[in-house]
Amino acid sequence: MKKLFFGILLMLGVSMMAFAKPNIVILATGGTIAGEAKSDLATTGYKAGSLGIEVLINAVPELKNIANISGEQVANIDSSNMTDQVWLTLANKVNSLLSSSNVDGIVITHGTDTMEETAYFLNLVVKSNKPVVLTGAMRPATAISADGPKNLYNAVSLAGDKNAKNKGVMVAINDKIYSAREVSKTHTLNVETFKAPNSGEIGYIVDGKVFFNSLSIKAHTKDSPFNVRGLKELPKVDIVYTYSNDGSKAAVEAFLNAGAKGLVVAGSGAGSIHENQKNYLIELLSQKKLVVAKSSRVGSGLVPLSEEEIQQGFISANNLNPQKARVLLMLALTKTSNPKEIQKYFNLY
Ligand code: ASP
Numbered sequence: 001m002k003k004l005f006f007g008i009l010l011m012l013g014v015s016m017m018a019f020a021k022p023n024i025v026i027l028a029t030g031g032t033i034a035g036e037a038k039s040d041l042a043t044t045g046y047k048a049g050s051l052g053i054e055v056l057i058n059a060v061p062e063l064k065n066i067a068n069i070s071g072e073q074v075a076n077i078d079s080s081n082m083t084d085q086v087w088l089t090l091a092n093k094v095n096s097l098l099s100s101s102n103v104d105g106i107v108i109t110h111g112t113d114t115m116e117e118t119a120y121f122l123n124l125v126v127k128s129n130k131p132v133v134l135t136g137a138m139r140p141a142t143a144i145s146a147d148g149p150k151n152l153y154n155a156v157s158l159a160g161d162k163n164a165k166n167k168g169v170m171v172a173i174n175d176k177i178y179s180a181r182e183v184s185k186t187h188t189l190n191v192e193t194f195k196a197p198n199s200g201e202i203g204y205i206v207d208g209k210v211f212f213n214s215l216s217i218k219a220h221t222k223d224s225p226f227n228v229r230g231l232k233e234l235p236k237v238d239i240v241y242t243y244s245n246d247g248s249k250a251a252v253e254a255f256l257n258a259g260a261k262g263l264v265v266a267g268s269g270a271g272s273i274h275e276n277q278k279n280y281l282i283e284l285l286s287q288k289k290l291v292v293a294k295s296s297r298v299g300s301g302l303v304p305l306s307e308e309e310i311q312q313g314f315i316s317a318n319n320l321n322p323q324k325a326r327v328l329l330m331l332a333l334t335k336t337s338n339p340k341e342i343q344k345y346f347n348l349y
Pocket of ligand 1: 031032048079113136138
């Protein structure tokens with residue numbers, strides 16, 4: 001009799017756990033998803049990062065059917081104004097929240113302009129296998145057919161999905177799921193702006209149901225060596241563009257004088273650098289004045305290095321676009337300034 005009683009209790013407990021809603025924390029940082037325009041027809045000229053987290057959550061009452069939601073405002077900015085300080089605050093907050101058994105996943109609302117950079121940064125410094133999902137919107141919250149509410153609903157569905165663990169930081173937008181390493185904004189205004197040019201999306205969300213179809217094999221989160229706990233700032237890394245009749249030697253000089261420890265070159269084609277700029281970079285590399293990663297302004301594809309370039313000390317950014325290469329180079333420089341060691345990071349992450 002006693003055994004039967006405990007058996008029933010156990011079964012009840014197990015089935016309650018199976019139906020228990022996940023605990024999801026939404027961290028808001030601003031962006032168009034929190035944007036307010038003067039007219040409901042306006043999709044430009046609005047103020048991004050205007051509405052608070054409560055307004056975003058209240059706009060989607062369906063969220064409470066799929067998760068226990070709590071929210072926190074970390075920043076309220078246009079993401080084109082993103083800073084290393086907000087990244088460090090965000091990373092530490094995510095790590096501390098996810099270390100609690102009361103939190104199952106995190107959604108971060110973010111402007112779309114630099115979402116790919118924040119997502120990749122977190123992908124390298126979050127130390128948890130629980131889901132972290134970034135989302136945003138291309139149309140302000142006040143617009144007809146605003147895309148924010150559906151994107152938020154999808155992001156919460158993904159963050160609470162039991163199959164979303166161990167996949168690194170993800171972006172859920174316009175019904176698609178992308179890995180943080182691969183995702184990039186590709187259109188200035190259209191809602192179908194995010195793509196993963198080297199690999200494609202890793203899944204879809206249909207009516208709140210999550211479907212995965214592929215995965216990035218690059219190491220992330222717990223398998224990355226980078227840790228920002230206790231870090232007050234990140235090493236300064238800047239990006240220089242190469243172009244016809246290149247005069248960017250002056251830009252390199254200015255970055256160096258402003259304290260840059262590393263530079264990413266947005267080269268042409270497979271990472272070619274105009275000779276005006278390249279000769280100067282070779283000089284700086286030989287004096288160990290900074291570390292230089294070659295990336296490409298093309299938007300997809302690998303940047304190879306010649307034997308000579310390896311000897312000169314250049315690093316290949318692999319197939320990371322310049323803005324993502326900058327993120328990895330900053331984190332790499334928290335560990336070493338040896339180009340060969342940094343190259344290993346670019347091959348792995
Ligand atoms: N400028 C906005 C931002 O990145 C664009 C957006 O969110 O879609 O904050």
